[in-house]
Amino acid sequence: MARTKKKSTPTFATRWVKQIWKLFALGILFVLLFLFSIKAGIWGDLPPVEDLENPKTKLASEIYSGDDKMLGKMFFQEDRTNNEQADLPQHLKDALIATEDCRFYRHSGIDARAIARAVSKLGRDGGGSTVTQQLAKNMFHDRSNKNFFQKIIQKLKEWILAIEIEKRYTKDEIILMYFNTVPYGNSFGIKSAAKRYFNKKTIDLKIEEAAVLVGMLKANTYYNPKRNPKNAIGRRNVVLKQMNVYGYLNKSQYDSLSSLEMTIDYNFIDHNQGLATYFRSYLTKWMKKWTKNYEAETGVKYNIYDDGLKIYTTLDSRLQGYAEKAVESHMAKLQEQFWKETKRRKRDPWYTEDEKGDMVADPAYPMRMIKRTPRYKSLKRQYKNNQDSIDYFLNKPVKMSLFSWKGDLDTVLSPLDSLKYCKQILHTGFMSFEPQTGHVKAWVGGINHRHFQYDHVNKKATRQVGSTFKPLVYARGLDDDKIQPCEVESTGPVVVEYGNGKEWAPSNSGRVPDEVTFYEGLQKSINTVTARVMKRLGPNSAEVVRQTAGKMGIDETKFEPYPSICLGTMDISVFEMVGAYGTFVNDGTWVEPIFVTRIEDKNGNILAEFTPKKEEAIRKQSAYIICKMLEKVTQPGGTGSRLRRYDIPVGVGLGGKTGTTQNNSDGWFMGVAPNLVSGCWVGAEERNVHFRSTGLGQGANMALPIFGNYIQKVYADPKSGIDQGPFRRPNIEMTIETDCWKYDGENGLPREGEEGSEEDEGDDGLF
Secondary structure, three states, X not given: OOOOOOOOOOOHHHHHHHHXXXXXXXXXXXXXXXXXXXXXXXXXXXXXXXXXXXXXXXXXEEEEOOOOOEEEEEOOOOEEOOOOHHHOOHHHHHHHHHHHXXXXXXXXXXXXXXXXXXXXXXXXXXXXXXXHHHHHHHHHOOOOOOOHXXXXXXXXXXXXXXXXXXXXXXXXXXXXXXXXXXXXXXXXXXXXHHHHHHOOOHHHOOHHHHHHHHHHHHOOOOOOOOOOHHHXXXXXXXXXXHHHHOOOOOHHHHHHHHOOOOOOOOOOOOOOOOOOXXXXXXXXXXXXXXXXXXXXHHOOOOOOOOEOOEEEEOOOHXXXXXXXXXXXXXXXXXXXXXXXXXXXXXXXXXXXXXXXXXXXXXXXXXXXXHOOOHHHHHHHHHOOOOHHHXXXXXXXXXXXXXXXXXXXXXXXXXXXXXXXXXXXXXXXXXXXXXXXXXXXXXXXXXXXXXXXXXXXXXXXXXEEOHHXXXXXXXXXXXXXXXXXXXXXXXXXXXXXXXXXXXXXXXOOOOOOOOXXXXXXXXXXXXXXXXXXXXXXXXXXXXXXXXXXXXXXXXOHHHOOOOHHHHHOOOEEEHHHHHHHHHHHHOOOEEXXXXXXXXXXOOOOOEEEEOOOXXXXXXXXXXXXXXXXXXXXXXXXXOOOHHHHHOOOOOOOOOEEEEEEOHHHOOEEEEEEEOOEEEEEEEEEOOOOEOOOOHHHHOHHHHOHHHHHHHHHHHHHOOOOOOOOOOOOOOOOXXXXXXXXXXXXXXXXXXXXXXXXXXXXXXXXXXX
């Protein structure tokens, strides 16, 4: 009988192996289930597929000049802008791959070898994250502190997102998104970093510059080329070495590039720095209003700080630069003149009028001004109107930083003394535009946007315009055929009737000839001659002139029904005055100054385009004659003759008008060329702070030099596009004779040998 075989009993080793396999299988199952739970959102939602395909990142809005230069950006906390694929140089991509993910083109989002190396060496030779994983982290996760378990969840989410990203995008698209989202401090994206550290477009980065920016990815601050240049050079050379190791650079290239010194052109994008700071600040407010109107009309909402709008402006970066340099050059000298006059007179430069109309000191001014400040109001609340305590802290010295033309002044002053200092600072507003198109070419709203943010150009920034308004009066007189430019008129006393039998009688300041032509009346800015133009316009002259000014873009509500408006008693903005003067060189047609041509979304779709308003304001021949009259203002005998001290090309059509208001509080100069009109105002923040002498306080000294410096540089630049020919006579039959040698009248001939003196230049204001 055969014996049955006994079942063999598994050995201990066999049982142990089976248990290990079971545990391994359970582990794999657990991991799969855990990953599934993460993907299902049990541990927090993952971004939906739509967000992966259309990533929503905050993009700064970009401001471009008319000559396609980036003027600045609009962003709140994150300076982030995007590149296109064509903007990335190949060596930038190579530097990234060689340094961060050498097997990028061979994996599908997760690099097992890199993970194994990172685990086995505890991260000493680098982490295991791929570029795709880093992209997932940059795009879809916050940077808040997490505990160990949360960090594990975070890493697994990155794995899942990396795989999803790899499914939907090509490798080149992943690199582009990575470079568009990678952080560089508060700047996001390689485009912002290239502009900040090298002042270049991304495509223009050299190999060694690209290596610096890729090297920063390891630690933005430690390898910052501005703060830590030695660290940045060392890290740059590590990147170059990696490029050599992986065949992107040969040995000779590596040796050459790694031996170079690092040169940066730091260009920090700040709202208070860079070109056109005042304009950009005004544009930001304008854009906020525009987005509200756009939402009301279309239902589509845009955020100017987050949605990556592109705003194309009319400013010319070259002309803007010339304007800012002209302001800086002259205002520093003018401020020095002001300090010297104050020191020489040994008294504070704030004045008021007494009952007789004479200028007297105003010692109460500083205290009156400081009571308007937030500091005073805070002290008043804190000490419950106890004036002794308030005065103590107003006069207690504290550390502070004040503006000066030699750089910020770190000092110790009391709040009251600092107010006295700041109130003596002179300010300016300058604007230049092309009257045929309405395009604003330059906008300088002040002297230093960090210290003084009030913009002196826009429509709400109004100051008394003085004699710069006179050409509008003459224009109406020409338009109504009430005057001829060669006609001789008395400069003696004149009484202008208005209203119900009321009378107004202006006076002149300084010596003037007994008789002048109307040409000379404007050239020498003689008040009584302007008043005679008003007299000829009839008893409703103020209303007639107001209508003309309104057609030339000036807010008519600023005018009072008095003939004295002919001397510029009203407050008008630089913006409006420049637009009005544009009528003269544009054949009598007013063209509204505009500063934005179009707005696009982040994808380049046009959201809005802008064209200026136009209105026929005066006759062509009237406009042309005013241009010729303004030209005479800048010639010998005119209040603006100082302009000819600048390097102005022979034969160009160039005119202007000075303006000096009561007590020298405001100095103006308007400059006109065939296709460029500019205007400048200069004065202190408060009107009772001003030069005491007219020689220094007149428009010819305060404002004209800014235009002179500016137009000199513009004419010297062959790329400026500014017409250097004469004013163009309209191709019409002229009914007004402009050549006084041909004028039909015995007394119409101009007198030879009469030229204005330096003293005459002060006779152009309200006195």
